[in-house]
Amino acid sequence: MKNRLKVYRAMFNLTQEELAKKLGVSRQTIIAIEKGKYDPSLKLAFKITRLFGVKIEDIFIYDGKE
Amino acid sequence: MLKILNMNESTVKKLNVLITAMVGVAIGLSIAQGNYLITLIVVIAGLATIRFISNKARTKGIVLEDERLELTTIKASDKTFRVVTVVLVTFGFVLKALNNVLGDTLLYIGCLMLIVYLVFYRYYASKLGGV
Structure with missing residues (x-):
């Protein structure tokens, strides 16, 4: 699954640390999501999209792999 | 001790690794000497210390598990x-x-x-x- 988390984080001028704190996860998790190594749970995905005030498909793009 | 340390995620992880290593060494030494009571005490003390540090970290808003x-x-x-x-x-x-x-x-x-x-x-x- 591809995502545009890094883009949105930059748009909102947030560091990985700040975003992690807002979402209640570790900075490593944010890094892993941005690198596409880890697909977040539905709960975390909703938390992310609500934080940025966008729809889930604006950030997460399902490419049919896995 | 925790107030002196500028506690963040990295500090907590390093402390946990240090405590685990110290407990490991202490267990090895106590088993080698055949004193199993010390082994038990060391394990309990190690777990309690890690739990104490983790709780402190959580109260400071540090995320250790996600x-x-x-x-x-x-x-x-x-x-x-x-x-x-x-x-x-x-x-x-x-x-x-x-x-x-x-x-x-x-x-x-x-x-x-x-x-x-x-x-x-x-x-x-x-x-x-x-x-």
């Missing part, structure tokens, strides 16, 4: 279970073929692990909406 770490733990546990079971059963059969009593013990442990796995599997399958 869903990614949970998934990592699940995957690591699953692989560990599979590898250990296969190794136990394989060695068990080899030793049994060589008429070694230890073979039976290993096979029994393998069976016990499978039974425990099945019990937990059924529990979680039921908890997560399965039959």
Whole structure:
């Protein structure tokens, strides 16, 4: 699954640390999501999209792999 | 001590590694000396210290565990279970073929692990909406 988390984080001028704190996860998790190594749970995905005030498909793009 | 340290995620992880290493060394030394009471005390003291530090970290809003770490733990546990079971059963059969009593013990442990796995599997399958 591809995502545009890094883009949105930059748009909102947030560091990985700040975003992690807002979402209640570790900075490593944010890094892993941005690198596409880890697909977040539905709960975390909703938390992310609500934080940025966008729809889930604006950030997460399902490419049919896995 | 924790007030002196500028505690962040990295500090907590380093402290936990340091405590685990110290506990490991202490256990090794106490077992070598045949003093199992010290082993028990060291393990309990180590666990209590790690728990204390983790609680302090949580109150400061430091995230030590999240869903990614949970998934990592699940995957690591699953692989560990599979590898250990296969190794136990394989060695068990080899030793049994060589008429070694230890073979039976290993096979029994393998069976016990499978039974425990099945019990937990059924529990979680039921908890997560399965039959």
